[in-house]
Amino acid sequence: xxxxxxxxxxxxxxxxxxxxxxxxxxxxxxxxxxxxxxxxxxxxxxxxxxxxxxxxxxxxxxxxxxxxxxxxxxxxxxxxxxxxxxxxxxxxxxxxxxxxxxxxxxxxxxxxxxxxxxxxxxxxxxxxxxxxxxxxxxxxxxxxxxxxxxxxxxxxxxxxxxxxxxxxxxxxxxxxxxxxxxxxxxxxxxxxxxxxxxxxxxxxxxxxxxxxxxxxxxxxxxxxxxxxxxxxxxxxxxxxxxxxxxxxxxxxxxxxxxxxxxxxxxxxxxxxxxxxxxxxxxxxxxxxxxxxxxxxxxxxxxxxxxxxxxxxxxxxxxxxxxxxxxxxxxxxxxxxxxxxxxxxxxxxxxxxxxxxxxxxxxxxxx
Amino acid sequence: xxxxxxxxxxxxxxxxxxxxxxxxxxxxxxxxxxxxxxxxxxxxxxxxxxxxxxxxxxxxxxxxxxxxxxxxxxxxxxxxxxxxxxxxxxxxxxxxxxxxxxxxxxxxxxxxxxxxxxxxxxxxxxxxxxxxxxxxxxxxxxxxxxxxxxxxxxxxxxxxxxxxxxxxxxxxxxxxxxxxxxxxxxxxxxxxxxxxxxxxxxxxxxxxxxxxxxxxxxxxxxxx
Numbered sequence: 001x002x003x004x005x006x007x008x009x010x011x012x013x014x015x016x017x018x019x020x021x022x023x024x025x026x027x028x029x030x031x032x033x034x035x036x037x038x039x040x041x042x043x044x045x046x047x048x049x050x051x052x053x054x055x056x057x058x059x060x061x062x063x064x065x066x067x068x069x070x071x072x073x074x075x076x077x078x079x080x081x082x083x084x085x086x087x088x089x090x091x092x093x094x095x096x097x098x099x100x101x102x103x104x105x106x107x108x109x110x111x112x113x114x115x116x117x118x119x120x121x122x123x124x125x126x127x128x129x130x131x132x133x134x135x136x137x138x139x140x141x142x143x144x145x146x147x148x149x150x151x152x153x154x155x156x157x158x159x160x161x162x163x164x165x166x167x168x169x170x171x172x173x174x175x176x177x178x179x180x181x182x183x184x185x186x187x188x189x190x191x192x193x194x195x196x197x198x199x200x201x202x203x204x205x206x207x208x209x210x211x212x213x214x215x216x217x218x219x220x221x222x223x224x225x226x227x228x229x230x231x232x233x234x235x236x237x238x239x240x241x242x243x244x245x246x247x248x249x250x251x252x253x254x255x256x257x258x259x260x261x262x263x264x265x266x267x268x269x270x271x272x273x274x275x276x277x278x279x280x281x282x283x284x285x286x287x288x289x290x291x292x293x294x295x296x297x298x299x300x301x302x303x304x305x306x307x308x309x310x311x312x313x314x315x316x317x318x319x320x321x322x323x324x325x326x327x328x329x330x331x332x333x334x335x336x337x338x339x340x341x342x343x344x345x346x347x348x349x350x351x352x353x354x355x356x357x358x359x360x361x362x363x364x365x366x
Numbered sequence: 367x368x369x370x371x372x373x374x375x376x377x378x379x380x381x382x383x384x385x386x387x388x389x390x391x392x393x394x395x396x397x398x399x400x401x402x403x404x405x406x407x408x409x410x411x412x413x414x415x416x417x418x419x420x421x422x423x424x425x426x427x428x429x430x431x432x433x434x435x436x437x438x439x440x441x442x443x444x445x446x447x448x449x450x451x452x453x454x455x456x457x458x459x460x461x462x463x464x465x466x467x468x469x470x471x472x473x474x475x476x477x478x479x480x481x482x483x484x485x486x487x488x489x490x491x492x493x494x495x496x497x498x499x500x501x502x503x504x505x506x507x508x509x510x511x512x513x514x515x516x517x518x519x520x521x522x523x524x525x526x527x528x529x530x531x532x533x534x535x536x537x538x539x540x541x542x543x544x545x546x547x548x549x550x551x552x553x554x555x556x557x558x559x560x561x562x563x564x565x566x567x568x569x570x571x572x573x574x575x576x577x578x579x580x581x582x583x584x585x586x587x588x589x590x
Contacts, residue, residue, distance in 0.1 A: 050488055076491040077500075083492035089485055093507040102503075103493030152493050 003027065005060050005156070005188065009046045011053030018042050018053070018212045024205055026061055026156075029182050029189045031199045031220075034209030034232070040192040043209070044158050047190065048083055049076040060156055060188075080111065082154030082187075084162045088141035090133035096144050097129045103152025113153040114185075122184065123147045123177050139170035143177060150185070157181070159191045163198060171198075178202060196236045200280050208232055225329035227311045227321050230283065237321070238282035239330045245275045254300075254356060261327020265300040265356040283321060286332035287353040290342055301354040305330065307344050312336075324352050370560050373540050374548035375567070381456070381544060382524040385463040389471040389520045390513070392464070397475035402484065419469045427533025430462050434534060454536045459544070462534040463524045470519040478512025479505070511583055518579045522572050 008021040018039045024030050032040040045051040047058060049065065052073060058066040065074045082103075090099050100116060120126040123143045133141055142162055149157060162178070163171045179202055181189065193199050199206065199220070206223045208215040216229055221240045223229055230237035241264070243257035248268060255269040257277055264279065271277070293302060309323040320339050324330045330352055344350070400412055418426055434441040434452040440461065441452045452458035486508060490500035506513070528546040535542030537551060545568055552561035 048492060050491075075496075076488075077494050077496050080494065081492060083489070085485075085489070089489050091486065091489070091504055091508075093504075093510075102490070102495070106494040106499075148493065 002059075002062050005030075005058075005190075007047060007056075007058040007066075009043065009053045009056045009058075011046070011051075011056065013042065013051070016042065016212060018046070020046075020209075020212070020214045022207065022214060022217070024188075024190075024207070024217065026188045027186070028204035029191055029202045030205040030207060031191045031193050031203045032207045032209055033193055033196070033199050033203075034215075035194055038209040039212035040194075040209050041160050042212075043214075044083075044160050044190065044192055047156075048081055048158055049074065049079055050083075063155075080107075080153070080155045082149030082152055082157040084142075084146050084149050084157070084159040086161045086164045088133070088138065088145040088165075090141055090144055090148075092133050094133075095129070096125065096131050096133065096136070099133065099144055099148050100125070100129075100151055103148060107151075107153050111153055114150055116151065119147045119150050122150075122180060137170065138166055139173045142166060142170075142174055146174075146177065146181075150181070150187075154187060157187050157189045159189060161192050161194070163193075163195075175201060196233065196280075200240065200278055221328075224280070225323065225331055227309055227323050227331070230311075230321055230331060231313055231315070235284065236282065237331060237333070238280055238285070239328070241279045241281060241328060241330075243277050243279055245269060245271060245273050245277060247273060259328070262303050264354070267356065281330060281354060283331040283333035285354060286324075286330060288322065288324070288332055288334055288338070288342065288344070289351045289353055292351050293353070297353070298355070299353040300356040301352075303330070303352045303354070305350050305352045307346050307348045307350060309346060310339070310344060324350070326352055370563055371539070371548075374543050374545045374564070377456075377540065377543065378525055378545040381459055381463060382521045384460050385467060385524045386471075386517055386521045388460065388464055389467060390517060393468065393471040393475050393516065397472045398479055400472070401476045401479035415472050416469050418466050423466070423527070423529025424533060426466060427462070427530040430465065430530065430534050434458050434461065453534060454538060454542060456535075456541055459531060459535045459542055462530050463527060466527055466530045467520045467523045470523045471516040474512045474516040474519065475509065478509040482508050511586060514579055514582060518575055522575060525568065525572065 003026050005022060005024045005026045009018055011018050016039070020039065020043050032043060034040055042051065046053055046056060054068060056066050056068050064072055065079055066072060091102065094102065100119065104112070104116065120129070123146060125143060125147055128136060128140060128144065133144065136144065142165070146162065159178070163174055166174060175198070181187070182202060191202065203220040205217065206220045207217045208223065208229060210232060215232065216223055216226065221242060225239045241259050243259040243264060245255055246258040246263065247256045249256065250268060253268040254265050255267070257264045257266060257279065266279065269277065287299070293299065303326040305324040305326045307322060308325045308329065311321045313321065319333050319335055322332045322334060322344065324332055332352060396415070400408055431453060433439050436442065436445055436451055444452050452461065482505065486504045487497070487500045490504045491497070495503065526546060528550070531542070531544055532547055537543045537547045545564060549561050549564050552564065
């Protein structure tokens with residue numbers, strides 16, 4: 001059985017062209033990542049059938065939802081999908097229970113994969129059941145909206161920046177629940193975001209979008225280390241390392257992480273040894289030395305590396321992007337002057353230097 | 367006062383009820399289309415619907431008289447189909463009232479639909495509801511205020527019509543003599559006490575109904 005989500009839409013809306021092609025594993029979380037106006041939400045609406053493009057194709061597993069060349073277009077309500085919008089969009093005339101049960105009641109019994117109790121527990125909603133939506137906080141409302149979508153037992157869950165309408169505190173409240181979906185339910189999720197922080201926390205597969213086009217698709221860790229894609233991330237470009245907590249050094253407020261090519265010191269983490277951590281090493285926080293610095297450096301993280309690729313972006317007059325190989329790819333951003341002084345070239349042996357404290361903001365538990 | 371003929375009252379209530387029911391059924395799809403259509407015809411249709419607001423009732427009544435007459439575009443086919451006429455009958459009054467009160471029902475519904483937007487329906491469709499299902503279970507409850515306003519305005523406005531009814535229906539007691547015309551005729555023959563009783567009744571009834579609507583609308587939040 002085909003277990004992929006394949007889609008292509010080529011369509012012009014008023015003042016906007018969408019030219020997107022997707023071919024994704026139909027499992028885990030795929031994020032559509034790109035700046036505002038890059039067509040992420042429109043693409044999601046096309047996937048849901050809320051917009052119909054004259055030349056469109058979409059297939060989930062073996063089920064064809066749209067194939068305009070054969071005049072196939074399955075209406076949204078027959079697709080069995082879940083959609084969580086930017087705003088909660090709860091039905092204000094119904095209680096929380098009425099909202100949660102709306103899709104559940106309309107799901108054929110033999111297709112129901114989740115029960116009310118299960119969802120109440122997953123999203124911690126039991127105490128809100130008889131309340132009216134307008135008496136809930138935005139964060140609570142969005143949790144209800146997620147629960148409502150889940151209770152329709154979707155074959156595909158679409159989430160359009162579900163945290164965008166929430167302030168930072170509410171984001172922290174809801175995001176763990178989205179991660180739980182990922183861990184506890186086997187529903188493929190397509191998630192729209194323009195926040196790299198969010199993307200780092202939940203993504204398995206990333207789709208980069210720009211100007212209505214899908215620019216690149218791949219596993220998050222691979223995509224983040226592609227030099228030609230780092231331009232899209234600007235200041236936030238950098239490699240993502242999958243690590244495990246190896247030890248804590250509370251006397252220095254540090255944690256030691258291991259990954260398949262070495263180890264990394266980061267500020268003390270509040271999680272147990274053995275726990276997985278995803279570390280986003282910003283390219284601008286990675287330095288390069290030709291010789292191994294001895295005890296005379298303050299850098300705690302010194303990794304043996306080979307220069308893999310050098311890129312001189314035209315738009316940037318003073319810095320260059322270097323792709324290092326430390327066992328896994330690692331991006332570094334250095335000045336053009338340094339490149340000249342070190343005369344770096346592919347194949348050269350160097351050392352990558354990363355300050356431990358520079359990693360304070362870029363760690364997420366996985 | 368004890369021998370007042372109340373048949374115009376019952377006839378008026380009957381006419382207003384039938385008209386309102388027909389209008390709500392007719393105006394729902396029309397208002398939905400007007401609220402959502404991007405067709406250039408929408409503006410034309412909107413204008414036609416609004417015409418009864420500004421036209422003198424006699425103008426509307428005149429054209430209705432022509433249309434409903436035995437050789438008119440509506441009256442002709444009608445008499446062939448049913449063997450009876452429309453002018454000076456209750457059925458003719460209903461048709462005239464529906465047209466006359468159309469904007470009072472369409473506009474509140476159109477405003478309600480436009481304010482609610484398509485989003486709640488999209489949500490419902492993403493929860494496996496068909497369009498009709500979503501409309502009935504989501505749109506109608508959300509548009510409740512619009513419907514109450516539309517029904518009350520349609521009902522009370524039909525109760526108060528005079529010019530169109532006079533042109534199309536005349537004043538046949540028990541058939542087309544509605545309250546407003548009965549009052550006019552009582553005044554013409556200087557029977558002020560009966561005219562007063564009927565007028566005050568209509569005034570009080572209309573006041574109470576409108577008051578109830580406004581109280582209801584104040585107590586009930588607008589859904590968005």
